[in-house]
Amino acid sequence: MDGRTVNAERQPQTGAAGLDAHLVVERDTGGRGRDESGFRLELRLRVAPGETVALLGPNGAGKTTALRALAGLEALSDGHIVLNGEVLDRPGPRRGRKRTARSRSPIDASPSDHPGTGVRRPSPDGSEQRGDRWVPPEHRGIGVVFQDYLLFPHLNAIDNVAFGPRRRGLGRTEARAHAADWLDRVGLDGFGKRRPGQLSGGQAQRVALARALATDPALLLLDEPLAALDARTRLDTRAELHRHLTGHPGAAVLVTHDPVDALMLADRLVVIEDGRAVQEGDAESVTARPRTDYIARLVGLNLYRGKASGRTVRLASGTVLTTAEPLGGAEADGEAFAAFAPSAVALYREEPDGSPRNTWRASVAGVHRHGDSVRVQLDGPLRAAADVTPAAAAQLGLEPGQTVWAAVKATEITAYPA
Amino acid sequence: MSATRTRRRRRIPAALLAPAVIGLAFLILPLAGLVVRAPWTELPARLAEPEMLAALRLSLVTATAATALSLLFGVPIAWLLARGDFPGRSVLRALVTVPLVLPPVVGGVALLLVFGRSGIIGAPLYERFDLTIPFTTTAVVLAMTFVSMPFLVVSVEGALRGADTRFEEAAATLGAGRWTVFTHVTLPMVAPGVLAGAVLCWARALGEFGATITFAGNFPGTTQTMPLAVYLALQSDLEAAIVLSLILLAVSVIVLASLRDRWTAAP
Structure with missing residues (x-):
């Protein structure tokens, strides 16, 4: 069931398999707009077959917009989406920026752009011709797992999963058999007759996954797939989802604001803020060397950001942090990040002497439990979080407003070019 | 506990209570009177009379046909009004709902002018196909459709607006084209609204009087529906009028009961 019996003509653009997208979506405020100045998403995204990429970012960063553009539920203002060599969306010069947030299909798009089915026949030399191309969602061969699943309430689980295969030309019996097989694969054998309302959150999530995968999509999109689940179910479902993502031969893009989901499920992370990618890389590099406050907080x-010089980083506030190693890339004197873990911060009542080169006076802004330790928010020249043991906290008698000395060993601070 | 609650409850001001009670009595008593005055013992015999049966049959057939026509054309209208994005949509909506407030007689006159032998549509029909619409059973159905379709449109449009369009997006990503999305997702999801609209539309068609008598006349067997028969019977046979009225009242009550949750439940 390759099944993409699509009237969209293949137009081998690049030999590359997988997804190659340059997403530009502009819109005025209104609808889902974020701020008064309107919203602009600009994101380059490449996903190889079998690879899972997580778009990680705070709410309103544009993650969901990116997903909707890929799925064909929203049109690009500029850029392109190419999946396995087929151009799915590439606005021509005429489409311009006048496309609104609401456009989601050919009927809304300007008619001149999309005669007939919404797909313009490509010219033989498609790569030269910058004609407008737009493949509607039903012809994209992209599977989507929506945030709240959107299982059809009037259909039982098996018919929900069979919906896609049916549309792709399978007969009723075949489609049901295929769907039953998929329900079995997500561990829901015997739940086929249940309506969505009779399924638990975790079960509904798995039906949604089965429904999206049952069409053998070349690209699987997941919008906050675990956000609606309670903590316990989340754990099990995440492991389950990871198994299916690993087994999925196509490309996958996962949108989440939960770093744990992103780290556990994805091969690669793209951090998005305000509509653009601010950092990209595998879990290790992103978490070890965050480039924005958002991601630093997440991990x-x-x-801190400042000017590097040798083994020091001078922050805007004037504070100087000393590192054990010179900045990565040796000669680099210039803008740099310096990062350290809260657990690397030691607190004292009196100014300490000895090895730590980085000591400063701070006032305690807040104290609360954080797992097994106590998280202390420090104010002062260097705002920082410090983790100390409950015993230490008790000994120091920490309370808001109190003044303490904070120290971080140079070896605990990593600095890297901004 | 309940005693204190009762004591605490605000008393209803007499200035509101008195008119409310009078108004309720005004609404309820006539209907009660109808039930009381009904010739219950002869009811079965009365109902079996041929003229009665003819009016009953004609009403059921024409109202059902009008409902079918309203569904056929009204659901697409509702979809257009709810989902379409075109200039003049609000004007169109206003036009569609005009028959809701238009005196039915005016509707009948308008239909007569359009479908009459010299009307824009009526003239060519008569000249080319020798078809005459006014004063036929077809005219009854058209008159009913004209006045009752807006009820269906309004109900279905409301249901469509309330429906979550993201389900339609989900269906599209699964490979469903626009028409399939409509038949397989949209329509099943708004089915309760469509059903309510159809029931309301049918009830309105059943009670249609003004447009029918103007456009279709009052011929027993072909255009004399129940409301028309009631009106005619009033002048000769009061008992018959009561029996027919009773049937129409019963239908109304049944319709209201079936729409209980949607129309009479407190918000």
């Missing part, structure tokens, strides 16, 4: 690091 629990204190992050």
